[in-house]
Amino acid sequence: MTISVLSLATAYVFLLSLVLLAILKSEIGHGSKLVLIALSLGFYLWHYNALQQYPGWPADDSLPARFELISSYSVEPDLKNNEEGAIYIWIRDLDASRTVPRSYRLAYQKSLHRKVDDTLRKQREGERFVGSPVAGGTGARTSIEFEAVRRDTETHKSSIQ
Numbered sequence: 001m002t003i004s005v006l007s008l009a010t011a012y013v014f015l016l017s018l019v020l021l022a023i024l025k026s027e028i029g030h031g032s033k034l035v036l037i038a039l040s041l042g043f044y045l046w047h048y049n050a051l052q053q054y055p056g057w058p059a060d061d062s063l064p065a066r067f068e069l070i071s072s073y074s075v076e077p078d079l080k081n082n083e084e085g086a087i088y089i090w091i092r093d094l095d096a097s098r099t100v101p102r103s104y105r106l107a108y109q110k111s112l113h114r115k116v117d118d119t120l121r122k123q124r125e126g127e128r129f130v131g132s133p134v135a136g137g138t139g140a141r142t143s144i145e146f147e148a149v150r151r152d153t154e155t156h157k158s159s160i161q
Contacts, residue, residue, distance in 0.1 A: 008051060009048055009051070012047055012048075013044070016040055016041075016044050019040055020037060020040060023036050023037060023040075058088050058103040058104055058105035059102060059103065059104050059105070060104075060105055062142070063091070063104060063131075063132075063142060063144070064091070064093040064094070064095060064096065065095060065132055065133075066093075066094040066095050066130055066132050067091040067092060067093050067130070067131050067132070068091060068094055068128075068129075068130065068131070069090075069091055069116065069119055069120065069123070069129065069131050069146070070090045070091060070092060070101050071089070071090045071120065072087060072088060072089045072090065072116045072117070072120060073087075073088045074086075074087045074108065074113045074116070074117075075088075075108065076108060076113075077108055084107065084108065085108025086105050086106065086107065086108055087106045087107075087109070087112055087113055087116060088103060088104070088105055088106075089103070089104050089106065089116060090102070090104075091104065094130065106142050107142075109143070111143075112142075112143060112144065115144065119131070119146045127148060128148070129146040129147060129148055129149060130146070130147050130149055131144050131145065131146045131147075132144070132145055132147070133145075
């Protein structure tokens with residue numbers, strides 16, 4: 001967890017504490033107090049989860065239907081310390097109107113690690129690929145297929161635009 005997330009969460013807890021104190025000291029009915037307290041705590045949890053989805057932090061959301069792989073970073077599982085591995089990919093959604101890349105976190109799988117590394121190596125050699133999640137991938141166990149895209153040799157543009 002980053003310092004910025006902790007700072008925002010701490011600031012929000014402070015403000016939430018002030019609101020809860022005001023609710024408890026008010027003269028409204030006990031039922032209304034309980035409802036307001038439950039809503040405040042629920043809103044805090046929603047706020048904390050929303051912070052995790054800001055661009056720049058890896059999303060655990062499902063991958064877009066078609067994307068261009070920009071880069072990746074893989075962390076292999078460490079069984080000695082009971083740490084799960086992860087594959088972080090930086091992609092550009094080809095079907096979205098915004099072209100800003102987004103980072104995604106995928107559960108570590110050796111086959112996916114090899115596939116992503118091979119695709120990046122081939123891209124450095126000049127080939128272009130469009131990625132898409134494989135149907136039937138469940139939750140964090142997403143698999144990806146990469147399809148080579150023909151490059152127009154006259155204009156040196158790929159056909160993934």
